[in-house]
Every structure is written in structure tokens, then in C-alpha cells.
Amino acid sequence: MKAAETTALPDARGRFGRFGGRYVPEVLIPALDELTAAWEELQDEPAFRGELEALLRDFVGRPSPLTFASRLSDRLGYRVYLKREDLNHTGAHKINNTLGQVLLARRLGKGRIIAETGAGMHGVATATACALFGLPCVVYMGEEDTVRQAPNVARMQLLGAEVVTVTSGSRTLKDAMNEAMRDWAGSVRETHYVIGSVAGPHPFPSLVRDLQRVIGDEAKVQFRDAEGRDPDAVVACVGGGSNAMGIFAPFVGAPGTRLVGVEAGGRGDADGEHCRSLTLGAPGVLHGSLSYLLQDGDGQVLATHSISAGLDYPGVGPEHSYMKEAGLASYVSATDAQALEGFQALGELEGILPALEPAHAVGWLLGGPLPEGSTVLVNLSGRGDKDMETVRRALGEPPSDRPRRA
Numbered sequence: 001m002k003a004a005e006t007t008a009l010p011d012a013r014g015r016f017g018r019f020g021g022r023y024v025p026e027v028l029i030p031a032l033d034e035l036t037a038a039w040e041e042l043q044d045e046p047a048f049r050g051e052l053e054a055l056l057r058d059f060v061g062r063p064s065p066l067t068f069a070s071r072l073s074d075r076l077g078y079r080v081y082l083k084r085e086d087l088n089h090t091g092a093h094k095i096n097n098t099l100g101q102v103l104l105a106r107r108l109g110k111g112r113i114i115a116e117t118g119a120g121m122h123g124v125a126t127a128t129a130c131a132l133f134g135l136p137c138v139v140y141m142g143e144e145d146t147v148r149q150a151p152n153v154a155r156m157q158l159l160g161a162e163v164v165t166v167t168s169g170s171r172t173l174k175d176a177m178n179e180a181m182r183d184w185a186g187s188v189r190e191t192h193y194v195i196g197s198v199a200g201p202h203p204f205p206s207l208v209r210d211l212q213r214v215i216g217d218e219a220k221v222q223f224r225d226a227e228g229r230d231p232d233a234v235v236a237c238v239g240g241g242s243n244a245m246g247i248f249a250p251f252v253g254a255p256g257t258r259l260v261g262v263e264a265g266g267r268g269d270a271d272g273e274h275c276r277s278l279t280l281g282a283p284g285v286l287h288g289s290l291s292y293l294l295q296d297g298d299g300q301v302l303a304t305h306s307i308s309a310g311l312d313y314p315g316v317g318p319e320h321s322y323m324k325e326a327g328l329a330s331y332v333s334a335t336d337a338q339a340l341e342g343f344q345a346l347g348e349l350e351g352i353l354p355a356l357e358p359a360h361a362v363g364w365l366l367g368g369p370l371p372e373g374s375t376v377l378v379n380l381s382g383r384g385d386k387d388m389e390t391v392r393r394a395l396g397e398p399p400s401d402r403p404r405r406a
Helices: 026-042 046-060 070-076 094-107 121-133 143-148 150-158 173-187 204-212 214-227 242-251 318-326 336-350 356-365 385-394
Strands: 066-068 079-084 112-117 137-142 162-166 191-194 233-237 258-266 282-286 289-293 330-335 375-380
Touching: 026 094, 026 173, 026 204, 046 094, 066 214, 070 079, 070 336, 079 214, 094 112, 094 121, 094 191, 094 204, 094 242, 112 121, 112 173, 121 137, 121 150, 121 191, 137 143, 137 173, 143 150, 143 162, 150 162, 150 385, 162 173, 173 191, 204 214, 204 242, 204 318, 214 242, 214 375, 233 242, 233 356, 242 258, 242 318, 242 375, 258 336, 258 356, 289 318, 318 330, 330 336, 330 356, 336 356, 336 385, 356 375, 356 385
Parallel strands: 079 375, 112 137, 112 191, 137 162, 233 258, 233 375, 258 330
Antiparallel strands: 066 079, 282 289
16 A cells, blocks of 8 residues: 555545544534535645645744664664654644644634643643634643643643643543543534544544644655665654654555554553553544554453553554554554663763653664664654653652752
């Protein structure tokens, strides 16, 4: 299957093979139809594309660089290139999606924006886009994540957003998305819900993919300029899966290129200890679409764990599920410990502190899973500022607000 052919998916019913669709309250169907029609009309409209591309260039700072990681490459025996989404304005790939969706919302006359967030980067990016255009913004965030991602809570509030703490369930990303969906169902006429990943009901999985594929489109050209060909492997972390779909999209079906999604292996393979939806889960319905998810024998969604708030989610986007079953990508996992190793390695070898999410991809590579001499493209989807206290605690160091003893 060629890369161009995958963009024909989903079909008219919002399906990627058997995955995707719309499993939502009837009140949301008109809004989803409206959004689908608007995106089909505007995605190639010169005025809309021109406005979005200008923002990506002049506000976000695109194109993001491709960095050859020379010392990491020497250690691994690979030629590793990092797609530097951490250098975007706001520090992650999320801004590519939020700017596009807020522009769409303005065209639809929606005067209020809501979002969910786990690691806080999507919340920050949504709040940033809303501040830019003068729109009110409400961000739902699980209580556990507001603690471990406190700097991003402060950033959202300073940008003018209202951060709503969700105390139900596991108090993480899943529960934040539940509350955002409830809000949207009750305010759909005036509100647009900026979903942050390639999850949710149609058209969100393809809409977010299309807005994030700027990552892969740039990287493909940059990699060919550097190496004269496509990479042997494209590697990205997978939670909901937007950064991975963004960099995978133009390489799907490319001869000789392996696509590898790295899930959060947490503390082990027992229920509640990981976020391995694709490698240990089964198909089911979550947040409006059919996809792989973590569930018990009765279909109840299981608890999850990851050191990374952005990967701490029991499901995954439906296109990833399709790609798994179609053999278009392979999915593996890295534990918390491996992610910490990746975090430290990139810092010490390359002077780059990654977010804990892409640190999983680096940690997986440290295990030497690819043939020696492989050329590798890694999506460095965010920077590590937000994770410093989590990393320090995990490594047994004192929190930064308490000085070390002499």
C-alpha cells in the first residue's frame, strides 16, 4: 500500500477497515457532520491553507530541524536523526493540530473552545491558540496529572485558560476526555472540542492526522537531503498516537522502511501496570470509536500506569489499530526504566532533554533492536521541561525546590 493510498482512509463511514466510526450521543452527530464537511472543504482551500501555513512558519517556527544525533549514533551503531518537534513554540508537536482546529472552529462560528490534556502540552497548545485569537478556553485535566505536570497547569492559566481538575476514576487522561465529551454534548452549538490525538469519533482521527502529517512531510524531504534515501526505520512513541501518525503518514507502505510505534510498558505486564493497548489489548469502544484498548473480560476499561502522563491512556487511535492488523506498522513497548534511560542518554550524549513520551522511543532503541548500520528517524515530539520533577523523583534525587546538602 502506498502512502498516498492511506490518505483515502477513513471511508465515508469514518472507518479504517473495521476500526473507527462514531459511537457518540445523537446530539453530537450534527456537529461531527458539520466538522467533517468543513474540513473536506477547507483543507485544500488556498486561503485557509495559506493562513495555517503562515502561522506554522511565523508563529510556530516551522519547519522544525532534523538533527543528526552523532554521539547516540556511535553508541548504538545506527545513524539516528531526530525530528525536533521539541523546538516548536510551546515545546511539542501539539501546536500543529490546535492551530488548525481553532482556525476551523472560527470558520464554523464557534465562540468557545474546550480540550482535554494529560501531559499538559495539548492543553498549553490549545490555550495558546485561543489566546492568539481571543477565544475562551476550558481545559480538562485529571487530578493526578495536574500534580505531576504542575508547570503546564500554570502555563495554561497564564495564557488565560480555565483548567478544570477531574477527580473521577483514575484522575488521568481517560477521565479528562470523559468530562470534555460531557461538556461538549451539553454545549455543542457554541463549543468546539479540540481533541488532541488521533482518537475519538470521525472525523477527528483523520483530521488530527492530516494536521500533524506536516511532521512527516518535512522529515521525508530533510532525511532524503541528508541520506539520499528514506530511513530504514521511523520510530515514535504511541499513546493516543498523533505524533506517530504525523511522522508515519508519508512513509506508510514505503519500500524498505519499517514503522515502529513504542507504547508505554510502565512497571510490567500485569493489569494496571502499563499502557500497552496495541500489544496487550483487544478491540473495543472508547471515546467514540472502535479501536484497541485495555479492558477486562467484561469489557470494562482497565486502569493504566506510565511514568509519562501523555502516554497514560488505555486506548489508541483507530488508524494505528488498522495499521497493526494490516501489517503496515509494528508496535513494541518500553518500560518506565527504559524511558528514564532514554531520557538520560539523550541528555548526556546530545545535550537534549526530551519529554518522557519520546524518551520511550529512545529507550527502546538503546536495547539494540535494529540491524547494525540502520538509518533511523525518531520523532522527538516534545521537550523535557515539564518532566523534570518526575525524573528527579524517579532517579532518587531531591525535588528542585529543596537544596542539596553539602
